[in-house]
Amino acid sequence: MIGLQINKEDFFGKWAPIGIIILISFVAYPLTIAIIFGYFLFPITNFFFKKFKLPIMLSVFLTEALILSGCILLILYLVQTLIDLIPLIHEYIVKLPVVEIQKHPIFLMFEGKFQTLLNKFMNELLIYFTHLPSYFFELFLFSIALFFSLHESVKDRHWFLVYFPKKARGICEKALMKISGVMNNFISVGIKLYLLTFSLLSIGFVILGFQQPFKYAFLVSLVDSLPFLGIGLILIPLSIYFFLLEQHTIGLIILLLYLFVQLTRHIVESMLWSSSMQIKAVHVFFLSAAAILIFGFIGILFSPFIYLLANRWSGLTRTS
Template identity: 30%
Template sequence: MNLNKQRAFIIHFFFFLILTLLVYVGIKYVFPLLMPFVVGIVIAMTFRNIIDMIEKKTHIKRVFVSLFILLVFYSLLGFIISIIGVKMINFISSLFYSLPSLYKETFLPAVQTVTDNMIQKYPSTKTYIDNFMNNIDQSLFDSLSKISTKVVGMATGLASQVPTILIKLIFTIVSSFFFTIDYYKITRFIIRQFREEQQKMIIKLKDNIIGSLGNFIKAYSAIISITFAELSIGFWILGIPTPFLFGLLIAIIDIMPILGTGAILLPWSIVALIMGNSKVGIGMLVLYIVITVVRQIIEPKIVGQQIGLYPIVTLILMYVGAQLMGVLGLLILPVTATILIKLNKEGSIHLFKI
């Protein structure tokens, strides 16, 4: 009997190992390839209920309701992206144009004042300070040259990617229309390809995936909202223009594990301190520390509560997922674990005892 149990355990272990590898390969390589269609079906699933409700109450054909809803959705989305894009381009342009004057009128006089005070107190350091100033000029010149080269390279790279992006965008929009219009025809066709028991399993799996993804989105919406509130209040106190717009943009960036708020707030703090604006410099540093501490405390707890995992388990899965699959792994691994736990509780699979 023990030998049979060991064999069963080994078979289950290798089955789930192969399944995990297939999921990993699918997410890593197949998922990006089919991204326009994945986004299309997600949009179709998102608007399915509202389209069903309108169709039922107005008795208008599904195709017309779907077209109307998606046209409104894409129009609003395009309008919001356009406004944010224009504001960001204007801000970056004004920042680049003002850099030379900031250097000559603010940075250089501030450094000169510090060095003059040093020379007055310690005359023997004049040679070293002069060399230091020359090195700063050369370093800044080199840095600006590198930044300019990188910006031009990025702009050129982005321009070369425009046709690819447009093709993906067109396929995403078109696929979302087809998936929305023929949602029930497509799902019924797929379900018919399986036996009755398998159909129940697939429907259960679909419900678990949608439920877990929904809870995960709710969790990160709450985290983004808290970070947005912290940033907006902090920027408002520091007197930063358009605090709510900057708060929203940086809150979204904070979701990304590689970037985070530190990628914006820390350089901002350093530049402000160099320019002599100690209020903004220290304020940005304090704001970054507060956001980081709050984020580390609330993220595992909120995500864990929403998807039904212990905070430490959620934290481990998010870290491992990010290491294996990047930003996408933050979502995939915890959601996969949640689905497996739910299926195990329901008795569909038997991985561990509860």
């Protein structure tokens, strides 16, 4: 009876409030993301505050300005790259033997499916535009919440733990410290893999004599770094294109380049994750996929947390 009472008190005093906070965090996800960003961007704000002796408000403004300018520059560069691609794509499409392709059985088989996918994409795009005002409102809330989160993080990095029960704060602080290490590993591995893909593709595009090889290598590497996408999204259709133009040598080289980059990336990724998190690349894929399927694309942000849990879980199963 006493044991049952202790468990009940422990549940209502510690775990029930934590469960309610987690539930609210998922519902009010723009604010949750702002708090997470404020926690992990704290070193930049603290650098301005401690190193240059700037006021807290100015340090926060500089941090947000740095992040915002970086995102804007990246978007502008991507838009400019895509604009440059339009005449190049048009030039390649004009060369295609359209009449012969339309008579091909494979084209006839995929024509209906492609039309269905196109209609679905247009419907999703229409729904997205109808929700555009709410997205702007969420972005506005996120920017304000990020400002306050950065401001409070300078004073106390764990300021948001005040809403957690006292018994759980120590556990949460230790968990956040470990999650910070996981995030550092996650970002470090991602940057190394991106640089590897960019280097290999740049060399391959230069050898093939493509126009502006470094710009297109940057774009393809960026697509490769996004979840569930990869260099095959661009290189495989490009290889098929050259096969359709009867330029089998170039098409085969691009296909071999794709296989070589994928194989090299897979080996390096396995080595990086095994050395940092003791998690194999195949496990990383399934954990990331599960996070996205459960939480949507916002699950990308929770992937490092899931890696940490998987690492701890595998450690418990090994010891047991």
